[in-house]
Amino acid sequence: xxxxxxxxxxxxxxxxxxxxxxxxxxxxxxxxxxxxxxxxxxxxxxxxxxxxxxxxxxxxxxxxxxxxxxxxxxxxxxxxxxxxxxxxxxxxxxxxxxxxxxxxxxxxxxxxxxxxxxxxxxxxxxxxxxxxxxxxxxxxxxxxxxxxxxxxxxxxxxxxxxxxxxxxxxxxxxxxxxxxxxxxxxxxxxxxxxxxxxxxxxxxxxxxxxxxxxxxxxxxxxxxxxxxxxxxxxxxxxxxxxxxxxxxxxxxxxxxxxxxxxxxxxxxxxxxxxxxxxxxxxxxxxxxxxxxxxxxxxxxxxxxxxxxxxxxxxxxxxxxxxxxxxxxxxxxxxxxxxxxxxxxxxxxxxxxxxxxxxxxxxxxxxxxxxxxxxxxxxxxxxxxxxxxxxxxxxxxxxxxxxxxxxxxxxxxxxxxxxxxxxxxxxxxxxxxxxxxxxxxxxxxxxxxxxxxxxxxxxxxxxxxxxxxxxxxxxxxxxxxxxxxxxxxxxxxxxxxxxxxxxxxxxxxxxxxxxxxxxxxxx
Amino acid sequence: xxxxxxxxxxxxxxxxxxxxxxxxxxxxxxxxxxxxxxxxxxxxxxxxxxxxxxxxxxxxxxxxxxxxxxxxxxxxxxxxxxxxxxxxxxxxxxxxxxxxxxxxxxxxxxxxxxxxxxxxxxxxxxxxxxxxxxxxxxxxxxxxxxxxxxxxx
Numbered sequence: 001x002x003x004x005x006x007x008x009x010x011x012x013x014x015x016x017x018x019x020x021x022x023x024x025x026x027x028x029x030x031x032x033x034x035x036x037x038x039x040x041x042x043x044x045x046x047x048x049x050x051x052x053x054x055x056x057x058x059x060x061x062x063x064x065x066x067x068x069x070x071x072x073x074x075x076x077x078x079x080x081x082x083x084x085x086x087x088x089x090x091x092x093x094x095x096x097x098x099x100x101x102x103x104x105x106x107x108x109x110x111x112x113x114x115x116x117x118x119x120x121x122x123x124x125x126x127x128x129x130x131x132x133x134x135x136x137x138x139x140x141x142x143x144x145x146x147x148x149x150x151x152x153x154x155x156x157x158x159x160x161x162x163x164x165x166x167x168x169x170x171x172x173x174x175x176x177x178x179x180x181x182x183x184x185x186x187x188x189x190x191x192x193x194x195x196x197x198x199x200x201x202x203x204x205x206x207x208x209x210x211x212x213x214x215x216x217x218x219x220x221x222x223x224x225x226x227x228x229x230x231x232x233x234x235x236x237x238x239x240x241x242x243x244x245x246x247x248x249x250x251x252x253x254x255x256x257x258x259x260x261x262x263x264x265x266x267x268x269x270x271x272x273x274x275x276x277x278x279x280x281x282x283x284x285x286x287x288x289x290x291x292x293x294x295x296x297x298x299x300x301x302x303x304x305x306x307x308x309x310x311x312x313x314x315x316x317x318x319x320x321x322x323x324x325x326x327x328x329x330x331x332x333x334x335x336x337x338x339x340x341x342x343x344x345x346x347x348x349x350x351x352x353x354x355x356x357x358x359x360x361x362x363x364x365x366x367x368x369x370x371x372x373x374x375x376x377x378x379x380x381x382x383x384x385x386x387x388x389x390x391x392x393x394x395x396x397x398x399x400x401x402x403x404x405x406x407x408x409x410x411x412x413x414x415x416x417x418x419x420x421x422x423x424x425x426x427x428x429x430x431x432x433x434x435x436x437x438x439x440x441x442x443x444x445x446x447x448x449x450x451x452x453x454x455x456x457x458x459x460x461x462x463x464x465x466x467x468x469x470x471x472x473x474x475x476x477x478x479x480x481x482x483x484x485x486x487x488x489x490x491x492x493x494x495x496x497x498x499x500x501x502x503x504x505x506x507x508x509x510x511x512x513x514x515x516x517x518x519x520x521x522x
Numbered sequence: 523x524x525x526x527x528x529x530x531x532x533x534x535x536x537x538x539x540x541x542x543x544x545x546x547x548x549x550x551x552x553x554x555x556x557x558x559x560x561x562x563x564x565x566x567x568x569x570x571x572x573x574x575x576x577x578x579x580x581x582x583x584x585x586x587x588x589x590x591x592x593x594x595x596x597x598x599x600x601x602x603x604x605x606x607x608x609x610x611x612x613x614x615x616x617x618x619x620x621x622x623x624x625x626x627x628x629x630x631x632x633x634x635x636x637x638x639x640x641x642x643x644x645x646x647x648x649x650x651x652x653x654x655x656x657x658x659x660x661x662x663x664x665x666x667x668x669x670x671x672x673x674x675x
Binding site: 068069071072185186188189192193195196199203205206208210211213234237238241242407408409410412413414416417418420421422424425428430431433434436437440441444445448449450451467470471474475478479 | 531532534535538539542543546549550553554558559560561562563564566567570571573574577578580581584591594596597599600601604605607608609611612613615616620624627628629631632634635637638639642643646647650651654657658662663664665666
């Protein structure tokens, strides 16, 4: 218990650190102490919300687009800012759900059901406020949970050998596939493609050049940020251009009056927030679309236990409070597998891994031990970031609403140019920009054939780790493949993965799984 | 599409994945395989290419036996102009600098939609380019050429 407070204390110490910044000469040349990390957190949360609110950019695309602006920062600041961008973008996503009935991303799909209805009744203010308050409460609980679970899980992970690690990654990937929307088979195929893409470049052990066709820029492998911006940034733009005029949204015309929820609203939503938080925290730890499942599950649960379920879908405030708390709790607890095991449970976390790698940090249990200030600083910053979102964003709703009116015809060329500059800035390499463009076309083709790009990204991030651990495990066992099922811990993980996969393809369960996702589409 | 294909979208998708796997197998054909117990550089890529081949075949098979979505039309206007803007930027950034290439690719990609209104596009393009010219080199400290090569002494 004491250790927990020490760790959180260290985190807050890192976040509130003052750095002396010298002003340029024309301002007097003084050196003043500035809480840099708080500023990074603030900028991240604001920019994340701003881009998340803009039409046509989802959370993953937002984080991918903004990756380059964090590369010049010190590692702690960069990660704090990225985390800020992430939950800022999520917050932006719920804002669009409530105001224009278009979810910024899958996790806020259910919020549209009651949120948009509330907005139509002129109660957009309380809906936005309750979403923010719920998210904040859930964020607080999740932060504590991360702090509690962090240390023991790290210890467990340190006991893992290569065979266990490989099996764990298999389990994580299977989870990710089963909990996500769409065909399990196609998602696994995307993972395999991602892993294959991660092998372009030089082999870690022998240094042999693989599948790089003597192109010098490919010798170091495909840049992670390049592929991510291609399949999420450019591909989304091209896809949205197909839709054309349909992109302009039917915005709620009512003026937003009165932000604060009434007493009755609070009484109705507080228990829902509590239930959503618990459900979200648990589901978030699981790899995969934890946050997506959590928000759907929380909504369904509220509807089931409500005295008058018919109110749901007609502007019930609990229908906003529960899923918004659940998805925020899950979004934060999904940092747990990343920080303790080094395994990214979803596409955004995969981007975080990419960012860490660029800063020379290999995510995993060692980070927690060797760079505690980094991990705990980031955890503490999440709490502060959530607080900032609630304080800053509620008065700024008016600005966000105006941003929603930005027409897509002006948005998309801006995104293209911004992404192109961003990709170029990473390595000063024009070839990277071309590669990202090619991956944009690939991503467009994938979307058109109903392949999800998220598992591809997961495969690409986990590929090198999987290969390394597979090779080491087989080297230790002298080429005996049975090592994965004879070592008890590994056997349990593999068994769990197999069971999960079998369950997912069984017809009855598949129907149940599809039902959960259908709820929103009706 | 032959009539025995019930889900053309999956069928074509699976076939393309298989083609990619074959390409990968060919591309790592010259790499060394197993050396005793230990993996050579080519072992893992071949393994995962084979896996992709199998999964691609399975997806294609699903497309044959199961009723599924039809092929969605690919449009040409969006992809062509967005890609053209990206290519222009890649080739122009070094010789022409951020300001010229940024604005030009903005306008090229704006051609990708028939809804573009040119006056506002030019104004927004100029603002965005100026913004990026401050943001990337100065605020973020990522060095890149701003002006065309021949204008810089």
